[in-house]
Amino acid sequence: MNTQFKKGVLELCALTLLLEEDKYGYELADMLGKKMTVSEGSVYPMLKRLQTDGYFETYLKESPNGPARKYYRITNNGKQRQAMLLKQWTEFTNQVNSFFEGV
Template sequence: MNVQLKKGSLTMIVLSFIGKEKQYGYQLAQNVSNYIEIAEGTLYPLLRRLVKEKHLKTTLEESTEGPARKYYELTEDGIAYLDELVEEWKVYTKAVETILNETERK
């Protein structure tokens, strides 16, 4: 997959997964990787940025399988931001699809 396409949609994808249920980093990486290839070196800086921007909050929770895990959860700002990104995505992809259909070579 084109890196620029992935980069442009990754924030929305990450927020979407976390919006469904709070997740810890490795769990999130596995969930995203089921659909698109992602490097941990890409995910964790994005999560830190989203926390800093107050779109996500974190909590530490004990784990039965090792040390406590840091879980990520959407904030109210994060919910609004995700809604905005999804709406922009829908408008953008509809426009691109229209352009591709209208300019399709026969």
């Protein structure tokens, strides 16, 4: 899959995962790595980028075992971004799918 394309989709998935509840890095990397063919190592650079762009905030929270974990919380900007990307994605897949109808 094209890298830029994949990057955008990965971003949408991460934003969507965080809509439900705050998650820590490993959870996100694990979920995205399992469901999509991405290396888990590329999740962290993306999280950092989205944080820099103001779509996420981070905070530390004690974990039941061991040191505190870094949690990611989606911001209002992030929610807007997610809605916009989802809209683009739906439009795009609809357009692509229209080619396959009746084939």
